[in-house]
Structures are given as structure tokens and as C-alpha cells.
Amino acid sequence: MPPISRAGTGRRRHGPLTAALCALGLLAGLTGCAHVEPTDRRGTRQAGAPHQAAPVPTGTWAGAGGRVRTAESVLQIVAHPDDDLYFINPETAQSLRSGRPLTTVYLTSGESDGVNAPRRQVPGAAAPARKPGDRGDKAVYAEARQNGIRAAYAEMATGDRATPWKRTVLHTAGGGRAELDTLEGHPHIRLVWDLLHEAGTLTGDRPHSLYGLWKGETSRLGSQLTSAGPVTRGFHVTRGALVDTLVGHLRRFRPTQIRMQDPTPGRLDRGGAYADHQDHFAGARFVQEALARYGDEAARGRVPHFTVATYLGYFNGGLPPVLGRRTAENKLRTLDTYAWTDRAERPCAFAAGCGDLKMVPRRQHHGWSHGIRHTGGDSVSWLRAGADGALWAYGVLDGRIAVRHRPPGAHARWSAPVLLPDKGIDPTLTAVGLPDGRTALLGTRTVTEDGPGGYRREVGWTVQRPGGAGAGSPAGFGPWHSLGTPEPGDLAGLSDISAPAAAVTPDGTVTAVVRTSRHQLAARVRQPDGTWLPWRALGGTGVHGDPAAAVDGGGRLFVFGATARTVLAWTRPAAGGPLSGPSATGLPAVTGPLTVRRDGHDAVRLHMRAPGSGHVLTARIGAAGLGTPGGPVRPARVADLGGAAGYGPVAVTRLPDGRTLLAARAENGDLQTAVVDERQDTAGGAPRAETVAARVRWSRTGFLCAGAPAGVSGPRDGDADLAVAGLDGHLYWARTGGSGTVGWSRA
Template sequence: MPTDLPSAEPRTGPILKALSMPLPSRTRLAALFVALTVGALGVTTWASGHGSAQPQVAPEAAVRPSVTEGSVVQLVAHPDDDLFFMNPDLSRSIATGVKVTTVYLTSGESDGRNEAHSPHLEDPAAPADRAAYAEARQNGIRAAYAEMATGSRTSAWRRAAVPTAGGGSAEVDVLLARPEVNLVWMQLREARSISGDNPDSLRGLWDAKVPALGSQLTSGTPVRAPFSYTKDQAVDAIAGVLERYRPTTVRTQDPTPGRAEGGGAFHDHQDHMYGARFVQAATERYARSTGRPHFTVQNYVSYPNSALPPVLDPRTAEEKLGYLKTYAWTDREDWCGSPAGCGDRKTATRPTGAGWNRAIRYSRGEGTTWMTEGVPGRLWAFAVLDGRMAYWSRSGPQGSWEGPNLLTGTGMDTGATAARLPDGRIAVFGTRTTLGATPQAYGRTLVYAVQAAPGGAFGPWQSLGTPDTADISGTSAISAPAVSVDADGRMTAYVRDSRRTLRLRTQTSPGGTFGAWQSLGGKGLQGDPVTATDAAGRTHVYAATATSVLAWTRPAPGAPLGGPFPTGLPTGTGPLSAAAEGGGVRLYFRLPGTGTVATTLATSDAPAPRFSPVTEAGGTGGYGGVGAAGPLLAGRAGAGTVGVTTTAPATAAAGSGSGSASASAGAPVWRESQMLFTGSPAAVAEPDGTAVAAALGLDAGLHVLSAPSPGSEPVNSRPPLPWHRAVTARTTAQAAAPDTAAAAERRP
């Protein structure tokens, strides 16, 4: 992060300071998670040289309510990237008692001066001490993590040096009071510039501008001997950390943030971007190891949050800010006794960052269309595990779930889009990153696979390429696709390109080849586009911007898609969801600053759609996409867990417009689970009216919930069945084999 960040008042106290004190509901839930799970989970402690396998789930556990399980490894470029861009996911994971390890690729040494960037505070003549400043940042991080885990920033750590698989050494810190919380310091040299072309950097190492990148050891580290890594050694070192900790969830930054308008600098810090590319390479290498659990990858937006609406509600944003103030050492009390200082004073001038304490966004995997029905009653759910597309299937309404089964082909990015063809076959779309033998070969393409017969095996992956044809390595920021299918079975894929406009490719005939990329225009699109087809066969496509939503409509099958049309809808926080509803399409999104789910019904008798007044779906806020099916909504609740409501939002007065109408006194009740998850939930309505929701837990397992069809009684009077794991845990060896009936993969 930039270190020229305005003093703020010290934090009033950690939320878990004393369980006997009156606590907000979110905190009570976090404390409950600790009580329920921390004593039962194994601990992987690299520093002490031993580990434990993932807990084996008993067969009868499938009917028990899901709680947060698994292990998390976060890999970031700099100390504080986790606090700014991965919280509150981070603090909530720690609160549940799951194993949490954060890996810092660089020391974040900057200019070596641990003072706020302010003319009256800076001393240009003061000597730079990069080792000391890096140590101060370590002290601040340890304090923030200790506070998140124990309520006290002074909780003790054990620090040790360990050899890495790359031939160097890393520092590993273990929180003694909560030994499942570990910090790993790789201590590589940072770029010391947001965008400057400095060869001695992760970017220079990735682009082969230097043969090796050296270390920047901190002043207090137990690592004594400097070292350097070649590109391959750096990948080995990171993969070795993954092998030690055996995560089920990997969190990292965005490897493809795209370039600023005009093709200039990247939208993000170069260390964030190229550090994430090293993590991509390391996860691909780690995926080839045996005996590990399945894992998912979640990518986070960093600097681009500055230009987007706030996501978090005020209480959550203040909680996040408190940990940042601890890291920034805003009170200047010498609690740590380190000559280097007890935190990062550069951050103390603006601990909110550029509004980052109010934001958290995923750059991949926010779609809600990864589950669908094939032949009546048979459900299919998709997610990327171990860099490969995985699927689960349920044979019928009373049948059991099976999976995960892995399709052939590696390099798949987080996120999947499932589409049903008229005969009941399923097509799955995603994007794939090719690392390439040279830096210029790095790039992302859109791919898809289709079942040969309803309920049968999937055919080979086929490539639709990318709408970005220049500067592939720098502009591979295409979104995940939205997919529509017309009555004849002709598929159309829509993506946001790196210029943030909308593009499409459509089949020339059902089952045939796709035509060329077409441009649909738009400007400043964010996130993934969404699409749905109403009862009259009209196709609707929507994409969010930083201030509203743009629309495109196809008035009849075979007609050209019109738009973009301004909708006049209010600003949302990012991901959209769309579901057909009678003669229209219902949109769901979240309102800035509260995270409340809002909805509107779009109808399209004319080229441009009309919208009913926006209504709110109750609840205590949250963030991320919302899965919708019939009366069921599923999304991230205020506590970060997966929550559901089983009634439609309050109906507003008839008419059109963009104003927001609050839900009535009978607003939907959101029921929160005890499970944290990745991405966004999906939901499907079955013919009998039952709605099924699915979410991917931090354990990389599919978890499902069924809501009964509404009868004469109010829907909310009967709670849905609890979230539970769809399939009992399986080892990698049991599930590593690909779909055996799949044909050999066809490479682009």
C-alpha cells in the first residue's frame, strides 16, 4: 500500500475484550464460533515442525448444521495488505478458531523511515533504516493479529527461522495463546514504487529483468543469512509454504487488475499484481502434490476500491479501522520495547487508507449462477478446486449429492457459470489463465464444456479466446462470463473486457461454432455482467458501474441486442444477481454503506426496460452477491456467515422510478448460519416450489440448504433445513481422477 498515508483517535477497545461485557450481535456470534470450534480443530504449526490433516467428517455429519471448518492461508505482497483488503474476512476467520496463516512476500521496507508523511513531521536528514522500518511493520502486524485473536495486542509470539523449499529462509511467528494463528515472513525486497519499472522487484523477477531477487531482512528477525531467489525458486518457496499448511482456502490479491484508461499504469500496486502471479504459479505447483485436501482460491481487489462505493456497514468498518489503528501504532505507547517502533507510523496519518476500511471486494468468483437444474430434479453445482473445474450432482429431489468430480484441464480461475440447454444438458463456462513459458505469454481466455447427453459426461474444454487482443499480459482483466440460451439452444456469452466495456460471442447455430467477438459498448463497467430471460423470451443483460447499472435487451429471439440503456438505478456496491420473474427480470444488489440487499423488477415492453421502485430485503447488511430462487434469498449476512431469507421483499407501490422504498414492518427475517464461505451463494427453484441454496465453505466443500415450498402458512413461519455439507469429506486421492468419460482436452 502507499505509505504516505492523518492521525486518528486511538481505538476504544477490541470487540472481544471480555465475553462478559455486552457485545454486538456480530461479536457474540464470533465468540460463539470460538467456543464451538477452536477446541476441536487440529493445529498446523510450521515453526514447531508438525501438522495435522483435515478433520475427517463422519458420514452422519451430512445432516448436522454446517459450521466453519477448514484452514486458510492468505498470501499478500506487503504487511497491511491483509488488514486493508481482506478484512473483515480475516478477523472473522480468526474468530471462528480455524487455522489462519498469513504469508507476506516482501518486507515492505519502503524508504526506511517510520514516520508519518507530513511536512511538519518528516526529517529529510534522518537516516533511512529499511531493516528497522520493516521490523516496525512486523510489530504492528503482530499486534493487530494478537488483538483479533485474543483481545490484547501484547499477546506473546514465538518467532523462528525455517528453511524454505526455494533454498532461503523464512521467519514464522506463532501466537502462543492461539497457536493456530501463524505469520510467515518471506522477506523479499519490495519494489519501493507503486508503478516505477524497478528491476529489483517481484515484477522484475517475473519479467526476467533480473536473474534473482534478494532479501530484505528485518532488524529483529531470527533469519540471519541474506538470500536470493530465482523466479523458479520463489515459486518453489511459496508452494512449500502451501505444502506445510495444507490450506482448504487460499486468499490472495488480484493478478490482473488491468491498466488505467489509455493503457498507462496498472490500476494497482505492482507488488500486489505480480505477487499474486507468483501465488498463481505456486498454487498450480502445489496442486500437483498428493495427499492434500482440496482447496479454493479467493482473489481480492486492492487499490481500485478507492474509486468505488463503500461496502461495509458503519459498525463493521469501525471494527476494521480499529485493527488498522493498532497496526499503525496511533497511540505511540512503547508497549513492545522494540527500538524499531511498535507499528507503521506511515499508516498512522490515514489508517482508513483511501476509504479502504469501508471496502472489501472479490475480483473473481462473485457470480451466483454456478448451480442449475438439468433434467427435472437433477441439480448440478460447479466450483474451481485445485485449479480445475469441479462439479457436484444430485440425482433427484430425494437423491443424495455426489462429488466433487474434476474435469480435465488445469489453470482454471475462480468462478463458474452454468447454463441449461433445452434438452437438459449442462454447459459450464469459466476463464483459464495460462502462465506461459515467457512473461509475454501470460494471459486469460474464456472456455466452456458441454455434456454429451443429459446427465452424462462433459466433453472437452473449448476456447472462445479473449476480446483483449493487445498487451495480453497486462490487460487480462476480463470478467467471468454471463451466459444466455435461446429456445433453440443457441448460447451467447457476455464478458466485461479490460477496457470495461461489454463484449459478446454467440453461436451461429445450436451446438455450432461461435461467431466473432462483438462490442456492445458501455463504459466503466465493474464486476461481472448478469443475464436472464423473461417469460416472453426477451433476454436482459445488466452490468454495474461505479454509480448505477446499464442495461441491454433483446426484444425477441434472433433480434439484435439493444443498449446500453441507462437504468436510473441507484449506486450499488458491486455484484448483481438477476432472476427471471414472470414477464420480467428481478435484479438484486447491495446498497452502499449498509450492505442491505435491494431489489427491483425490470420489465421490457419497449427497447429500454422499465423498473419498479427499489425495495429493501431486510437484514443487517453484508457484502457480496445474492443467490435468488423463488422465495429464497441467500447471501453473506452481517456477521460474514451465509444467511437466508425465505420470503419475497416487501412489494412497493406500482410504477416505475429509481427511488428506494424501505421494506414494511413485515420485512423478511434473515437467518444467519454458523458458516463462513467463499464467493457468493447460488440458488435454484425446483418444480415443486422447493428452493435449494448452495455455498462453498472455507473447507472447500459444497454446503446446501433446502427451503420448503410456501403453503398456506407464512413462509417465514417455517425455517429452512439447516445448511449441511452435501457430501462427506473425501481425500484428494479419492477425488483427484478427472471425469473418466471426458474426452482429451482440446487446448486453445
């Protein structure tokens, strides 16, 4: 098993972490605990880096109507130089190509041991390996990493890595100094270097670090300057000063979307080591504290509303590859530029060097170069419809639940978002209908105001009050009701729970299911009389991401969780009783998140993504086809519906004529849609998957999305409503009409 690189840390290889992840099955599946080469559908290695293209609208679903134009401003905050390239890209490149403002903040200098060289010599590498006794120069290495980042951003934005930058000093709101870089000719593209000292170890005890500062093990964290930067005098920050600094960045750049690293990555089952770099999640927790303050300003209208996206870190490299060949190759090319892999052919004009040579050779990038996974914002159930055609959209703005309402009528307009009062709501929100017609919203909430000792995530819900279905106001929903958490505490699992999946059976029983830091599922049930039972462990091994749940037409509950190798299932009969499982589905490795919907009296239908291509897959699953322990499994027929090599969940809407409207993110970050007839695609004697994919027509919208789309069936024959949030924080909506839409409009 080849060693796996560790982005954003001084020690680029970590054998025990890799071994532990493999033991969990989280570096297995299609990756086989090795890197993945980009291939075409026949498995042939593809050479050469294709050009990156901007999103272009095509096809009938992209619009009748004018081109959608958005006005977003994105702020990315990461711990180390390169965390954005590994874990947020290709979305970084998508924003750069959009022409909209993008600012990336690097909290630490990523100075490591100061030696800018591979850990060991590799045949064919352009840079010599470090020699025993090399002492290094942290300021010089930090400068080299900055040079690599600037080259990578310039190349993504302009095609020319040599495009110059203007480097200036920024006095921060926390009393320190940062470096502000602006790409010449592109004043909307900026890099901010907060120049703080990094931990220098993934899991080691380093009190003088972001995590030490967050926990209170040190009262001040020092700076690490670079050898050629404009900031020439060192400084220290306290815990409060760092939060002030981040709030100052938010006020200065006024983002409509904030991208950050996962604040709750969990621990490994074996040994309890962090599953991500301590700088990654500690930095993200400081961002959460800043957002709690800044969200109050946004909620009062002093600054723009904003959405938040969080991204999986090191775990991403061990899961099945998400990105299609072209997108993965583009991402890998950017990493090559950052790592200065062509050092022998391209001299450098800077004394410190032009990139991070610890990332040489090229194959160390694999795994992370082929993946991107959000750890929040992937719900596809946030749009609800009334029998009269009224619509309600539920999202999260400024850390609060946002309710939007559209009355029935062809010329009705969407209301402005109304924010519910509870704070700290995480991005993923699940909406379910109760038997009495009301809507319940389930999600997770992060509690930060109690300081490090009280930091926690909890599952919770809020329910519409009787008569509040059309109110579209805070009075329409009750207060946030905490359901607690199956995690014993932050120190035990770093508060690592997934967003809840939820389903309601015909008798009114509500079941909420989450993945825990042990990579298993746990459920909490609300009985028809309103009583919530305690959390109950459901088991499973190696489950990752968010679970999915649905009820078939006969009232049977299905719950699914994906591992790196397959999909596991849990069921509960219509007559009630506890969930049983996990059962084998026989499905191959997939990427998600999973989407599951009712499909007839005795089955549900899953939608997911194919590893390595991003194609949309579908399979019909019934209880009779699930395996029992030690028993046979009848694998469901999986149909490949094609798609533009995208990633993320698939919104699924059943049309009145029996066909299905699919909506999902495309490789370029915009929305793609298709109408398919899945009944014939997964029936006995169905055509081959390649044939199905070839005849499905996918169309594009042409604007970048935040989170996942959602759809509902409309009140008229053949109609459906589709909505998605833009990066500008606004809701975008379209209604189908015959063969296409009546045009996208901003709510």
C-alpha cells in the same frame, strides 16, 4: 479532493493515479472522490468501535438439525505487510474468530524508504512528519511494520494486542530463509515473512522487484531483513526458487482455501499505468504458478482439495462502500492498531516502533476500510436441478472444474467431486441450460505454463455430451473449448477480463459477456447452428466487476453492468439481432455483483447491495423503462429488503408459491437467508423501503462460506434446494421444508 493512501507501498500518496481513477468515474459515485464516514441509516456519524461477534445461528432457516461444523485451514498470500488488512479483511478477522487455522504469508518486507513517519505533518497526528533529508533505516521500518501486523492479528484473535508471539527461522523449499511467527496460546495462527525486497514504487520501472523477477528482467531477487528478526543472514531467490518456496508453504500448511491478490488488475485508461501496485499482481502471478503445481498434488489426493479467492486491490477504495457501519468500523480499528495511531497514549516496548506511521492519520484508511470485493468466485448459477429432483453442483477445486451429483430421492447422497482434466480454471463458474436439456459451463482460464511471454486469461466453455446429464463423471462433459479474449494481450491490459455472464435465448443462441480492461463490455455469440461469432465491443463507460445477463419470459435478452454511479443496461429483442445499449436504468449507485433473473413476460428482476449498509435491494426492470440516449428514464422502484450488513452477490430462487428465497453472505461471513414476496414490494403503491426491510426476517447458518451460494426450485410444492461451499472445500446443502429447512448437511 483529499489525497488517497496507497496500501503496501513506500510512497503512500499518488496524485496522478487518484486523478485518473476519478476521471474514469471509479472514485466517484457515493464516495465523491473523498473518504466515507461510517453512518447509521439517518446519516448520523457513529462513534466508538463495537465488539466483533462470532457468527451465531438464529431463526428457522438456520436449522432444524445440528450445528454445522467445518474443518478448514486458510492460507493468505500477499505482497506487503498490510495488504491483508486493507483488501482481505474482514474475512481475515472472520477466520481468526472461527478458531480454525489461519496462516498469512508476506512476500516482501515492505521496507519502502525506511522512514517511519507520515509524508507530511497533519494537525492532531501523533507522529511527526518526516523531515527533508531523512535517510531512514529499511530494516528498522520493516520491523516496525511487522510489529504493527502482529499487534493487529493478536487484537483480532484475542482482544489483546500485546499477546506475545514466538519468532523462529523457517528454511524454505526454495533454499532461502523466512521468519515464522506463532501466536502464543494459539498455535493455529501463524505469520510467515519471506523477507524479499519490495519494488518501492507502484508503477515505476524497477527490474529488481517481484515483477522484474517474474518478467525475467532480473535473475535473482534479494532479501530485506528486519532489525530484530531471527533471520540474520541475507539471501537471494531465483524465479524457480520463489515458486518452490510457495509450493513448500502450501505443502506445510495444507490449506483448504487460498486467498490471494488480484493477478490481473488491468491498467488505467489514461496513460496506461497499472491500476494496482506491481508487487501485488506480480506476487499473485507467482502464487498462480505455485498453485498450478500444487493443484496436481491435490487432484491426486496427496493433499486436501482447495478453493481460491482473489481480492480487488486499489480500485476498491474508489468504488461505493460495501461494508456496513459496524463491520467497517471494526476493520478501521484494526488498521489503527497496525498504524499505531494511539502512539501518544501507548508506549512501545520495541526499539523499532509498534506500527506503520506512514498510515497516520486515521482518515487515510477510508475507502479501503469500507470495502471488500472478490475478483473471482461470485457466481450464483452453479447449482442445477433436473425435473426428477436430481441435483448437480459445479465448482472449482484445485484449479479444475469439479462436478458433484445428487440423484433424486429423499435419502440420496451427494457424490464425491469429480474433477475435469483441464487446469488453470479461475474461481467463477457460470452454468446455463441449453434447449436440449444439457448444461454448459462458462468461465475463464489462466494460462501460466508458457512463462511470462505466454501469460493470458481466456474465456471458455465445456458442454455436457448427449446422454451425459446424469453421468456425474468426466465423460459427461466435453473438453474445455477456448473462446479467446477481447483483450489484445497481457501487456495491453494485464489480461483484465471479468468472469463471463451468460444467457440462452429460446432459439438456442448463447451470449457470453465480459467486462474488459477498458471498463467496457464485450460479447461473443454462439448461433443456433453452433457457430461462434467474433468478439464484439458493446461500449459503456466506467463499468466494474462482473456483468449480469438474463432472458425475460418473452425471449428478450438483458445485460447489465454496474458503474460507480449507476447501472447500465443492454438489450436484444426476442426476434434476434445485436445487443443495443448502453441504456440508462435510473438506478442509484449499488454494490454487487448484480444478480438478474426472469420476472414475467416482459421484465427481469435485479438484486444488488446498498452502499454503506450492505442491505439487499431489488428492482424490476423492463425494456420500456430503460432510457434512450438523450431521452427520459423511468427509474424502477427499488425495495430495500434489509439483511445483516453483508456483502457479495445474492442467490435468488423462485418458490412455487411465487415467493422468493434469498441467500447471501452476512457481515460475519456466514450465510443468511430470507423468504420474501417481492411482487408487492416493487409494485405501484408499494410500501416504503424502510417498511419492507423491517418486515423481512433474515436468518443465519453459523458457518463461514467460500464463494457465493446458489439455489434452485425443488420438485415439490414449496421446496427449494440451497447450497454453498464451505472454507473446508466441502459442499453444504439444505432443502426447504415448510417454514424452514430439513437441516444443513455436508455433501
